[in-house]
Each structure stands twice: as structure tokens, then as C-alpha cells.
Amino acid sequence: MIVNMKAKKVHNKKRTFLSLLLMLAIVAGSTLFWPGGKATVQADEPPFVEVTGIEPSTTVAWVDMDTDIVFNIMPADATQKHLYVDLVDAGTTQVGLVTNPDKSLRVHPMAEGTIKLMVTVPGGLTSGDFTKEFQIEVRSLPPFVEVTGIEPSPSVITVGVETDIVFRVLPDNATEKHVVVDLMDEGGTQPQLTTNADESVRMLARKEGTMTLNVMVPNGLSSSPYNQEVTIKVLPTVDVTGIQGVPGEIKAGEAVTVRGSVTPADATNQSVKFTLKDAGNTQAAAVENADGSLTVTAQKEGTITLLATVKGGLASGDFTQEFSVQVTAKPQNTYDPSTDTGRKQQEQERPEEEDRRMLWVPSTPEEIESALYRSAETPVYTAGASTGNTVPLKIESEMQGKEYLNGIKALLSASGSDVEEYQIGNTYNFYPDNSSLGRPVYSTPEKIRITLKIPDSLVKEGRKFKFICLGEKGAPYIYPDLDEENGTITIETDKFYAYTLVYMD
Numbered sequence: 001m002i003v004n005m006k007a008k009k010v011h012n013k014k015r016t017f018l019s020l021l022l023m024l025a026i027v028a029g030s031t032l033f034w035p036g037g038k039a040t041v042q043a044d045e046p047p048f049v050e051v052t053g054i055e056p057s058t059t060v061a062w063v064d065m066d067t068d069i070v071f072n073i074m075p076a077d078a079t080q081k082h083l084y085v086d087l088v089d090a091g092t093t094q095v096g097l098v099t100n101p102d103k104s105l106r107v108h109p110m111a112e113g114t115i116k117l118m119v120t121v122p123g124g125l126t127s128g129d130f131t132k133e134f135q136i137e138v139r140s141l142p143p144f145v146e147v148t149g150i151e152p153s154p155s156v157i158t159v160g161v162e163t164d165i166v167f168r169v170l171p172d173n174a175t176e177k178h179v180v181v182d183l184m185d186e187g188g189t190q191p192q193l194t195t196n197a198d199e200s201v202r203m204l205a206r207k208e209g210t211m212t213l214n215v216m217v218p219n220g221l222s223s224s225p226y227n228q229e230v231t232i233k234v235l236p237t238v239d240v241t242g243i244q245g246v247p248g249e250i251k252a253g254e255a256v257t258v259r260g261s262v263t264p265a266d267a268t269n270q271s272v273k274f275t276l277k278d279a280g281n282t283q284a285a286a287v288e289n290a291d292g293s294l295t296v297t298a299q300k301e302g303t304i305t306l307l308a309t310v311k312g313g314l315a316s317g318d319f320t321q322e323f324s325v326q327v328t329a330k331p332q333n334t335y336d337p338s339t340d341t342g343r344k345q346q347e348q349e350r351p352e353e354e355d356r357r358m359l360w361v362p363s364t365p366e367e368i369e370s371a372l373y374r375s376a377e378t379p380v381y382t383a384g385a386s387t388g389n390t391v392p393l394k395i396e397s398e399m400q401g402k403e404y405l406n407g408i409k410a411l412l413s414a415s416g417s418d419v420e421e422y423q424i425g426n427t428y429n430f431y432p433d434n435s436s437l438g439r440p441v442y443s444t445p446e447k448i449r450i451t452l453k454i455p456d457s458l459v460k461e462g463r464k465f466k467f468i469c470l471g472e473k474g475a476p477y478i479y480p481d482l483d484e485e486n487g488t489i490t491i492e493t494d495k496f497y498a499y500t501l502v503y504m505d
Contacts, residue, residue, distance in 0.1 A: 007038050035131060051078045051124035054132050061095075061107050061115070063140045070104045071119055080124045088116040093138045109138040131364040147174045147220035149228065152213075153249060156233045158268045159208055165232065166200045176220045185212040189234045205234040240267045240313035242321065246306065246416050249326045252282070252298050256416025258325075259293045260308055269312045278305035282327045298327040298494050373427040373500070380453040394431040400498050407470050418478050419466055422502040425458045430469075430496045442471075444494045451483065451490040458503060465489045468500045 033351045053074040061067040073081055085105050087097055092113035098106040102356070107115065115136040149170040157163040167179050181201050183193060190206040205211070220226025233306050243260040250256045262270045274294035276286035284298035298304060306323045313319025369402030375397040383393040405424075432444055454465060467479040467489065479491035 012330055040236060046079075048126060049075065049079045050126060051080060051121045054083070054121070054130075054134075055137075057104075058135055059134065059136055061109055061136050061138050063109055063112060063138060064346070065141070066106055066108050068100060068104045068106050068177055069136070070102075073121060073124075078121075078124065080121050080130075083119055083121045086118045086120070088118050088133065090115060095490075106316040107136065112138050112140055114138065117468040121271070142175075144171050144222055145171065145175045146173065147176060147217045147221055147268040148213045150179070150217070150226075150230060152230050152232065155231070157203060157286045158204060158235050159205055159237050160315065161268060162202060162204045164196065164200045164202050166198075167230070169217060169220075169252070174217075174220070176217050176226075178218060180216045180218065182214045182216070183211065184214050184229065187211045187234075189452050190498075191234075194360070203232065208234050208236045210234065217462065236447050237312075237315040238266055238268045239315060240269065240319040243272055243308045243310070246308070246323045247325060248323075249328055250296065250298060250326050250416060251414065252329055254414065254417060255295055255297045257289070257295045258292050258306060259291075260317075267310075267313065269310055271310065273309050273311070275307050275309070276304065277307040277322065279303055286326070296325075300327065301329055302327050308474055366402045367399070370401070370427075373405075374399045374423055375426040375455045375457070377455045377457075379428065381450060383448050383450045390434070393450070395450075395452065396429050396431070397426060398429045400427045400500070404470060407474050407476075408468060408502075411468060411476050412502065418480075419468060419502055419504075422466065422504045425465070425501040425503050426455060428499045428501065430493075430499050432496050442496050444496070447494045449482075449490065449492045451488050452501075454487055454489055454501070458501070459487050460505065461486065462505065464504050466502050467491050467493075468502055469493065469497050470500075471494050471495050471497050 046254065051073055055072045055074065057070040057072070058067065061069075062423040069082060071085070073083065083103075085097070085099075087095070090113075093109035093115050093314055094111050095107055095109040095115050098108075100106055105117075109115065115138060117134045117136065119132050119134065119390060121130040147169055151170060153166050153168060153170040154163065155165075157165075165341050167181065169179065179199055181193070181195065183191065186209075188207055188209040189211045191211055192204045194202040196202055201213075211232050211234065213232065215228050215230050217226040240262045242263045244263060245260045246258060247256065255335065258274050260272045260274070262272060271292055273288075273292040276294065276296060279285075279298070280297040280302045281303040282300045282304050285305050286295055286297075289295060294306065296304065296306075304325050304327060306325060308321045310319040315399050377397070379395045379397055381393075381395050383395075405427075407503040408424060412419055412424070414420060430450075432448075457466075463486075465481050469477040469479070471477055477493070477495050481489045481490065481492060
């Protein structure tokens with residue numbers, strides 16, 4: 001059998017061509033002709049998206065001024081976009097309406113009042129037109145207030161110090177506030193000027209002298225701009241000559257915060273930053289604080305070297321000064337609660353002796369001073385272990401001995417201590433329950449959170465409080481206030497000896 005392969009290939013090509021033509025017809029929605037008749041294939045239309053809302057660009061117009069209002073159809077893909085606007089009620093506004101080429105509406109009212117408009121999108125809904133009414137409030141512009149003056153602040157700057165100058169437009173209720181600043185005369189100051197986003201001018205002058213600026217407020221007057229010449233005086237740099245207030249000696253084991261002030265007092269730059277340059281053999285560690293001060297803790301005797309820097313302290317650059325600080329041994333406090341006979345007696349007192357103790361009158365100078373710090377108010381407090389294990393606790397306002405008070409005073413007067421400049425308020429004894437042990441308890445395995453009401457005689461707005469405990473062999477424990485209430489102090493501790501409430505205004 002002989003097969004005409006050529007004829008078969010031609011037939012296949014013809015069928016492929018017709019299939020392609022049919023597909024194009026479906027896409028284009030056209031009429032397709034072929035021998036024996038014709039067929040029309042219509043493409044699907046996109047779904048109809050209804051209008052859901054109309055938003056005007058503004059609902060406020062001004063008397064005797066053109067205001068263009070754009071009406072935005074929502075959603076953005078709504079099928080119908082054409083709209084028209086009808087004036088429903090002009091009220092008292094005597095308004096004129098004009099449609100702009102961009103289809104926005106221009107309103108020009110002549111008096112205050114309210115304009116009512118009806119906006120229609122024909123066929124905006126499947127069921128018909130979409131309509132929405134709007135009210136446009138017509139207001140009168142406030143009276144125009146002319147600019148009468150401009151004040152620069154500051155008007156005096158210093159060589160080498162970058163300064164932002166603000167130009168105050170007067171009066172404060174001037175209608176126009178926008179300023180434009182131009183340099184008219186450098187006056188030998190060699191300035192650099194940069195305009196900030198808030199229209200202040202950042203200025204840096206390299207030499208002393210007086211520069212002249214022109215400050216303009218466009219439309220500052222009813223018929224023209226307002227211009228004013230402003231002079232800025234540039235003073236020479238006042239060099240730092242020294243730094244004072246740095247301690248020459250600190251105690252080993254104590255955290256001391258080092259600060260200093262510059263001389264002369266009118267030096268141009270006065271910010272001092274301290275760093276630890278050399279710890280020597282003191283094993284000193286230092287923390288640089290945000291205000292430039294330095295908190296130093298040395299563990300051994302010796303000498304440390306501190307470096308103080310005033311950036312830009314000299315006309316030629318930074319001012320630096322080194323300080324040698326001696327680290328001396330920390331004095332031992334002789335107070336030991338384990339040998340304090342007064343405390344032992346208090347621990348052993350029976351409740352029936354309370355009345356007898358209240359009748360006692362101090363007579364010696366030491367007793368009189370000690371009695372000053374015993375509050376007449378009964379302590380009001382709450383206490384419980386921070387981990388949830390409740391520990392019974394008793395707090396009493398008690399007198400303390402001479403050695404104890406001397407130890408507290410030494411701590412309050414120590415330079416750089418955490419309670420420097422604090423004053424003694426009241427003295428207390430903190431007792432954990434020791435009834436089951438039959439002996440004093442000076443510590444607990446867990447910290448106890450204690451909140452004590454501050455005696456009324458010590459409460460003062462803004463006053464700061466801390467607790468100090470002198471522990472074994474007089475070791476000090478300082479507790480900051482953990483709450484923000486003005487009338488209470490909260491601490492967490494596992495040490496139970498004599499406590500002193502101290503304060504600073």
C-alpha cells in the first residue's frame with residue numbers, strides 16, 4: 001500500500017491552522033468564517049465592581065477664595081468612574097461652581113455658611129446609580145497679621161562651637177512664619193551655614209568677628225516680603241586651664257564616682273570625661289558613665305592614673321589632664337554585732353519589760369544622740385521571702401551604740417560612697433524568727449522582701465531613702481529603695497543586724 005505522506009502533512013498543517021484561528025477568535029470575540037458557514041465566539045466580560053463610597057479631598061472652603069475639591073471613588077477598581085455633582089443647597093454662601101478639566105470641582109463662595117452637594121455615579125451599583133451627599137463648610141480666613149521683626153537666638157556664638165540659631169518671627173501670631181536666611185557679610189568669621197529642617201541655621205565660625213545675615217519672610221507683609229538684617233557676634237574660645245574636684249585618695253574595696261569641673265568657670269567647653277588610664281597593681285575596675293564621670297573600684301593599695309578630657313577645651317583642640325590617685329587600705333570598723341551586749345540584751349528582753357524600757361530616760365551625750373534616731377512611731381511593715389518561702393520577721397525601732405553610729409557616720413562621709421551626703425533618719429533592729437533555734441539569727445538562706453512605712457516625721461516630697469546594714473565585723477550593706485512610693489521603702493535582704501534608714505534631699 002502506498003501512502004501519500006505529503007498530502008497527509010498538508011492536511012495536518014491545515015487542521016493546526018484552523019485550531020489556532022479558533023483560539024484567536026475566542027480571545028478576541030470575533031466572527032470566524034470557514035467553508036460551509038460561520039461561528040461567533042464572545043469573550044467573558046470582567047465582573048462588575050460596585051461603588052462603595054466617595055471621599056472628598058476637603059470639606060472646608062474659604063470665603064472669596066477658589067477651593068478645588070477632588071471626589072475619589074472607592075474602591076479604586078470600581079467599574080464605573082464617571083460622576084457628576086449637583087448643588088443641593090448653597091445656603092448663605094453665594095457660591096459659584098466650576099468643573100475643572102481634571103473633573104475636580106472648583107468652589108468660590110462669597111460668604112460663610114454651608115454648601116450641600118450631591119455626588120452621583122451613574123450605574124455605580126448593579127441596581128442603579130450610587131449617590132452621596134456632602135456638606136462643605138465655608139469659613140472666613142483670619143485677618144492677615146504682618147511681620148514686625150525677627151529675633152535670632154542666640155545672637156552670640158563662640159569660635160569653633162557648632163551652634164543652632166533659631167529666628168523668631170514677631171509678633172508670635174504673624175500669619176507668615178517661613179524664613180529664608182542669606183549670608184550678607186562674613187565679617188572675617190569664615191562661617192559655615194546649614195539650614196535645618198525646622199528652619200533654624202546651624203552655624204560654625206572659625207574666627208572671631210561679626211557676621212551679617214539677611215532674614216526674609218516671604219509674604220511677611222500684606223503686599224511684599226519682610227526683610228531684616230541680623231548680626232551674629234562670634235567670640236574667641238575661652239580655653240580650659242585645669243580641672244578641679246578630683247579626689248587624691250580613695251579606699252580599697254569602695255566604689256567611688258569621680259567627677260570634676262573645669263577652670264575657668266567661663267570656659268567655652270565644660271564637659272569633662274574621665275577614663276582609667278592605668279590601674280597599676282590595684283586591680284582597679286572602672287565604669288564610664290553617661291555624664292562623663294567614672295566609677296572606680298580598686299581592690300588593692302597602690303596608685304591609679306585617671307585621664308580627664310574636655311573635648312574642644314582648647315582653641316587648638318582637646319584639653320587633657322592626668323591625675324594620680326592613691327588607693328589606701330579600707331579602715332576596719334570595730335563594730336561587731338556578735339559582741340554587741342546592747343543588742344543581746346534587746347534580743348533577750350521579755351515582753352513584760354517593754355513598759356520599763358519605755359520609761360528609761362537617756363542621760364549621757366551618747367545616749368541622747370542615740371535616742372534621737374529612735375522613732376516614736378511603731379514600725380509598720382510587710383515582709384516575705386521573694387521566692388515564696390514566708391519567713392516571720394520582727395522590726396523594732398531601736399537605739400544603737402556609739403561604735404555602730406560612728407561606723408554609719410564614717411560611711412556617710414566617705415567620698416564617692418553610695419550614701420555620700422545622706423543623713424541618718426532612724427535606727428532599727430530586724431529580727432527573723434529564732435524561737436525554734438534559741439539563738440540569734442543573722443542571715444537567712446533566701447532574701448526577704450521588706451516594705452516599711454517611712455515615719456511621718458521623715459516623709460518629704462522628693463526625698464530619697466536607703467537602708468544601711470552593718471553586718472559581721474562592720475561590713476556595710478547598702479540597700480536602695482525598690483519602690484516608687486513616696487511614703488515607703490522596699491528592700492530585699494538576707495542580712496539581719498542593726499539597720500539605719502538614711503535620706504537625702
